[in-house]
Amino acid sequence: MFPETGHRTFATGPVPSLFVGEKAVVSMAITSDMVKCFAQATGDWNPIHFEAGNLDTKSEKCDGRKDNTNQLKKVPIVHGALLNGIVSGVIGTRLPGPGTVVVSQVFKFAAPLPVGGQVSVEVEVMNFRRREVNVKYKIVSIPDETVVMDGTARLLVPRDRIGKVS
Numbered sequence: 001m002f003p004e005t006g007h008r009t010f011a012t013g014p015v016p017s018l019f020v021g022e023k024a025v026v027s028m029a030i031t032s033d034m035v036k037c038f039a040q041a042t043g044d045w046n047p048i049h050f051e052a053g054n055l056d057t058k059s060e061k062c063d064g065r066k067d068n069t070n071q072l073k074k075v076p077i078v079h080g081a082l083l084n085g086i087v088s089g090v091i092g093t094r095l096p097g098p099g100t101v102v103v104s105q106v107f108k109f110a111a112p113l114p115v116g117g118q119v120s121v122e123v124e125v126m127n128f129r130r131r132e133v134n135v136k137y138k139i140v141s142i143p144d145e146t147v148v149m150d151g152t153a154r155l156l157v158p159r160d161r162i163g164k165v166s
Contacts, residue, residue, distance in 0.1 A: 018133065022125045024095035027142065028086070029118050030078045038082045049115070050076050077112040083119075083149050087137050090123050091155060096133055099158035103132075107151025111141070118142040131157050 039045050052074050084107065092100055113119065123137045138150040 018096060018125055018128055020125055020127055022095065023122055024090055025120060025122045026086075026090050026094065027118065027120045030082070030086075030113060030115065032076075032115050035076070035078060035082065035115050038079055038085075042079075042081065044079060044081070048077055049079055052076060076115040078115055078117065080109045080149065083109075083113065083139055086119075086121055087123065087139065087149075087151075087153075090121050090137075091135065091153065095123050095125065095135070096155060096157050100133075101156045101158075103154045103156055105151055105153045107137075107149060109149050110147045113139075113141055113148045119148065126152070131159065133157060 035049055039049060084105075087107075088102060091102065092098065118141065120140045120142055121137070122140070123135050126134045126136050128134065133155045134152065135155060136150070136152045139148045140146065141148050
């Protein structure tokens, strides 16, 4: 699912040393097929994910001036939960890797992502102690670099995979 990015991947055995500031970055396109499969799995067939023309293109500030920031366009948008699942995929396969359990998350959707959009998903280690790892993450649309989603997560690494911690 994730293209090789030059970052480490994990198989089995102890988790290699983690360090504060370590990152995993994955870039990908969110296709209409992915959105349809997600809707089929969850039952979320909300028309905003499939039909053009559902959202207003015009946004005004309180003083009547046009606001072009985070403008909603008349295009289908990606499910927020699908984006969160992609973050989970990076956490579970890249950093810290297989066997990692997400214990808690706090996140926000800062801007809509049109179906077919390209994104960069970045997960970064903030701190850790024994099995507990705290990360921050963000999903940024490419090429305009708009933050679509960001948040933090508390993770647990399996006991049998604890290696040296630097």
